[in-house]
Amino acid sequence: MHVIFFGPPGVGKGTQALIIAGRMGWAHISTGDMLRAHVREGTELGRQAKAYMDQGLLTPDELVIDMFMARLAEIGGRGFVLDGFPRTLRQAEALDAALARDGRAIDVAINITAPDEVLLERMQARAAESARSDDTPEAMRKRLDVQKPPADLLAHYRDAGKLRDVDGRPAVEAVTDAIAAALAAVGPD
């Protein structure tokens, strides 16, 4: 199955994507992890992306789409969970086109949600643990606004009947169960 995970920062999207991919034996693709690896390794892509990432901004589509497509080609025909891609409608359209060339399509997009207040509290707790001085309340609110899945992106999947909203507030295991139930309702594999 080909699944996308959407959600704002702090909602547990990455945690859930890893759990579900592991449980189902699907590939897990996180463009954030890939970009962080480029930054660590000091590649040209990493150098360009770092300026955006450090400011809590999205990295431009041109940089992210090629990197993602190379990874998608690597995993072949396997099932996958996408964690952090697509972030824009343009990325979604590039993804649709690439899958369609192989006669494939996204099966379902899981949209994990929580109210801003809950997310800001979680981000504050995380910042306190890591003592990040740049995590002011204003910076967190801005990051939340910038990093939330945009309305046109969600509408793209909602209009196709593929979006499933899942409440991200309960404990991790309860959210995993809700996601597993949503996936089971879509199909067997």
Ligand code: AMP
């Ligand atoms: P994440 O770990 O998914 O929160 O991503 C960390 C950072 O990497 C984001 O703040 C963006 O700057 C960048 N990034 C990751 N995925 C994408 C994407 N699909 N489009 C644009 N920027 C991305």
